[in-house]
Amino acid sequence: MKKNINHAEFSLAKRALTPIVPKVLLVDDDIELTELLGSYLERDGFGVHVAHNAQTGIDCALNGDFDIAVLDLMMPGDKSGFDALREIRSANALPLIMLTAKGDDVDRIIGLEGGADDYIAKPCTSRELVARIRAVLRRTNSSFAPVIPSDSIALNGLALCPPARSATFNGQDLKLTSTEFSLLLILAKNVGMVVDKATLSQGALGRHSSRYDRSIDVHISNIRRKLEVLSGGSVRIETIFGSGYQLLRR
Secondary structure (H helix, E strand, O other): OOOOOOOOHHHHHHHHOOOOOOEEEOOOOOOHHHHHHHHHHHOOOEEEEEEOHHHHHHHHHHOOOOOOOEEEEEOOOOOOOOHHHHHHHHHHHOEEEEEEOOOHHHHHHHHOOOOEEEEEEEOOHHHHHHHHHHHHHHHOOOOOOOOOOOEEEOOOOEEEEOOEEEEEEEOOOOOOOOOHHHHHHHHOEEEEEEEEHHOOOOHHOOOOOOOOHHHHHHHHHHHHHHHHHOOOOOOOOOEOOEEEEEEEEO
């Protein structure tokens, strides 16, 4: 007996089996570099769109359908990569990885304080870029992430919802970047305990921290500032010098 085909179910099943192609916005004025990195990313299964100046990058990020943006901070013209970072981050939560000159710690700190999720020092290898992009996507996009528990965490008015990657305090939205959310979630899961920087870096950034890497410190500072605005100090993250950070149970 011939079985009737439910075309709606067949269509859904077909879409479920279709590989998801992550869409990357690459913003850099170095044409040769973007061609090289873009070709490598496409061979590795990414969809790539390139912008060669800050304003075009801003327009693409705000109006396009991208999963992540890789942004060079030092670009010529009326607007720099720093301007692009600020405008994009003020408008949406698109995951952002910034490209910085190797050893330029000031640029890295400014970029992280401006809301970038991670940074890569130039010159970078294509393999490192792919690894960093995949690490950020796993943290920020449920389509590329493993299944995580749906239980929310509630603490002194602070509420974290892992599936939605949302945070609130007494019902008010705590506007965190994805990396900031990951850090706060790790601390909340270990409330009252000290979490070392190595654990925070591996869990939130997907990489080992180097000796002089201040990324975690800057992200924690951003979280503190945002928590202070809403909680008035009722939710605190304490620095344990030489060890790491601790979310206090009060």
